[in-house]
Amino acid sequence: MEINILQWIGYAASVIIALSMTMNSIVKFRWINLIGAITFSIYGFFIGALPVGFLNGFIVCVDIYYLFKIYSKKETFETLEVRADNKYLLRFLEFHHKEIQRFFPGFSYRPEMNTISFFVLRNTAVAGLFLAHRENDNVLKVGLDYVIPEYRDFKNGRFIYMRLRKYFIENGFDLVMASGNSEKYTKYLKKLGFSKDSEGMFVKVLDKTKL
Numbered sequence: 001m002e003i004n005i006l007q008w009i010g011y012a013a014s015v016i017i018a019l020s021m022t023m024n025s026i027v028k029f030r031w032i033n034l035i036g037a038i039t040f041s042i043y044g045f046f047i048g049a050l051p052v053g054f055l056n057g058f059i060v061c062v063d064i065y066y067l068f069k070i071y072s073k074k075e076t077f078e079t080l081e082v083r084a085d086n087k088y089l090l091r092f093l094e095f096h097h098k099e100i101q102r103f104f105p106g107f108s109y110r111p112e113m114n115t116i117s118f119f120v121l122r123n124t125a126v127a128g129l130f131l132a133h134r135e136n137d138n139v140l141k142v143g144l145d146y147v148i149p150e151y152r153d154f155k156n157g158r159f160i161y162m163r164l165r166k167y168f169i170e171n172g173f174d175l176v177m178a179s180g181n182s183e184k185y186t187k188y189l190k191k192l193g194f195s196k197d198s199e200g201m202f203v204k205v206l207d208k209t210k211l
Contacts, residue, residue: 006046009042012039013040017040019036020036024152027067041059077155082119084114114131115134117129127156132144135177140175140177174205180196189202
């Protein structure tokens with residue numbers, strides 16, 4: 001049986017919508033759902049199924065509305081410093097162990113390595129955990145920069161590496177270094193301005209001229 005191009009458009013739209021439903025991140029869900037709804041709307045109008053076209057056109061408007069709200073929403077970012085033996089910290093690491101291993105394979109918590117450790121709060125809700133230690137006096141080596149699925153929109157990273165730059169510099173750091181030990185974490189680092197050095201590490205110079 002021959003399948004025409006309109007049927008392929010319908011199948012593609014169905015796959016995209018189904019894919020959106022698997023996203024943990026609300027931002028990824030909205031973007032992928034938007035693409036699927038646009039495709040389905042086009043498909044509906046082309047085959048003369050006006051209810052399909054109009055319904056998915058409405059979904060497109062809803063996705064655009066919520067994406068606008070997400071990107072224009074003003075959030076309060078804060079850090080909550082924690083001691084190495086903090087019970088909530090240990091429970092957080094235990095609870096998110098599987099997810100942490102996805103992005104940081106082989107990660108093992110070593111409290112004696114903590115130079116800087118804090119939770120990132122967004123409107124007082126815990127959005128992620130940052131653990132790092134000092135190397136060679138002026139290098140901040142990142143051990144863990146974990147963001148829970150609901151907040152994976154790069155805002156945590158921008159807060160840490162841009163807005164906290166002054167804090168790091170005041171603590172004697174000139175360079176941030178991280179191991180890109182997973183594909184997704186590598187993409188995250190590149191998006192935040194890290195570059196790969198000759199030894200395969202990802203580094204970001206803390207620019208003191210922009211203080």
